[in-house]
Amino acid sequence: MNVPPNFSIVTLGVADVAASAVFYRGLGWEQRGDQSVGITWFRTAGTWIGLFGYEDLAEDVGLAAGPVPLAGSAPAYRGVTLALNFASEAEVDEAMSEAIAAGAVQVKEPTRAEWGGYSGYWADPDGHLWEVAYAPGMPARDDGTIDVPH
Structure with missing residues (x-):
């Protein structure tokens, strides 16, 4: 058997599940699940983001x-970014503005990249790094999914 590439969930360890849920709802993302059990879910294009207590996630692992x-501290590079x-470039700028309005910290202002696209980074309240990007070679479809060329 080969391991099927059906990436379904990214779980983020967060200091305060309720506070982080407020942030992701502020982005306009659909929330599901009973947050009182210690984990909550947000729908993305084909996958889910789970928010789970930082120490509880470490224990689970x-x-x-x-x-x-620390909330509000400068984000640290952890070897992972989410994108x-x-x-369009205009949609990248709009997404960055909305994330900042919801409580994100801008890490890198969107700029044109040497690879021909346009991207920037923000950090959520727990310092998880998110890239917002326009990549002409793999534009986002209406449902938010992309295709990576051969």
Whole structure:
């Protein structure tokens, strides 16, 4: 058997599930699940984002949790970014503005990139890094999905 590439959930360890849920609802994302059980879900294009307590997630994985990132502190690079692709540069700018209005911290202002696209980065309240991008070679469809060329 090969492992099927059906990426379905990204779970983010967060300091305060309720506060993080407020942020993602502020982006206009659909929330599901009973947050009182310690985890909540947000729909994305074909996958889900789960918000789970930082230390609870470490316990679930079976690893020791490092220090909880301080809300409002400068985001740290953790070797992972999440990306939202858009159909135009204007949509990237609009998404960045909406994320900041919801409480994100702008990490890198959207700029034209050497690869021909346009992108910037923001951090959510727990410092998880999100890229907002327009990539002419793989534009976002109406449903938010993209295709990567051969």
